[in-house]
Amino acid sequence: MAIVENSVVRPDLRDPNIYLPGVTFPEKVATSQDLTTAEEPQTFPGPEINGRATEVTLLSTDQLAKSAFLPSLHHIINDAFGNGDGRKGIWERKNDRLKSDNQIIDELGSVPGTFTYVLSFAGTNQAVGTASGKRYEGRQLIVEKCDKAAREKNTWKRTGLVPDDTDAWELALMAVDLNAQRQGVARYLMELVEKELKRRFQAAAVDANGEKKPQVLKTMLTCMKEINYGFYTRRGFAPDYEIFYEPGHLGSTNGFTVIHMSKTVNLEDVPT
Template sequence: MGSNSHADDQGANGVLLPGTTIPGQHSPELPAKSSITPPHSFPGPTIDGRQTTTTLYEPAQLAQSPVIPTLYRLINKAFKHSHNSLGIPFQGERLQTESEYLKQVGADPGTFVYITSWADSGEPVATAGAHRYCGEEVMAAVEGEGERSTFYRVGFGGKGLAGHLMGLVDREVLRRVGEMGGERKVWMVITTVTEANGEFYRKRGYVEDYETVHGPGFMGTPKGFRVVHMSKVLSG
């Protein structure tokens, strides 16, 4: 997530669906296990008549969660499915290890992750998170950039999971920014594959900032694809 005081320090928050790149992260030390409080859980949406539970995790809570092995496999399947649907050859796995996922989530202040799971089995079906990061490639005048990532189980598209989690992330970002006090403006920024998710975000109020075209043969694709950078003002 990102914000600025009196619109001086512009913030950005990116959204990620399967197929969007993730910047490298650094991971500060997590607090001792004995000092970690339980994560907050609440009823999630009903999917095909089956109840879900959504849980809000801080990084330290997530690192201790037994759901990580299943979540790690879900993310890899979602990423591979997205690439295959675009004709992008993808060998291996997006995440090589469970610890790689935790490293990419990071532990910077303000980081949080939502996980929606089946209420009866605890198996995760969708996840979304937000964190701050400082990247080399940022928009002009942007000093602090954040990223939001959303993955859901293959076959669950159109069930409202992505919209549900995006709404939760937006509200949690605004809540945390509000706790800082003062007049602040919050931007949401995404970088995604146009053919995969461009229209999805346009319908949700994002506008295109610029687009990069990759022609036929790039990454082994017969038709190529486009990477679009989009943004919207969340508040202020």
């Protein structure tokens, strides 16, 4: 359930959405004022998928909240999360990753600089894949499920991973349509996010007063170890923390492990 304010859809704080273990909560949810931007969405050609042309759109959270992509993104995120490979006995399809289109905006929050890539079939609003980048600053759930009233006592922050010289970002809400998987789409989206983070990192290397900004760029993510661990370790991510949820949690037959991972980004090939 959501309410609309100044043409921007935002979560209704009176509605207790249920969230999954490992979800990072922004310190505050997005509002129309937070989401204002003057930039236009950037669009460029993407890879061919299933013999069809695609295009990539780079959006701010403001633009995403107003875009026609939201229903399609809601569908592919839930479908990929519930029906993807390796989920039998671990995750029950009835547990949707997202309860509504607007939960996407809720989880992205209003941290300045948050961005989302949407890969879609050319000339349509049919999303094929997506990945977001947001500055890491939130708390993460450690419970089976949680409503807004229980957030404070059931969340934690990673410690010792973000020193003063580090600019830390989170890879969030990455998903690929089941019919487009095993074609390198996830890897492609991750590379786009990392390239954009490198570009921003270089642009902000020195502030207006000539003082140096953070010297290290780090990317973080959270996933189910039994399903995604190998994919991310092959791409340079290492484990930081993990929490095992015993059989029966959220209907799981075998139980599952929520693992928090991070990667220090190689800056030698920062784009100019």
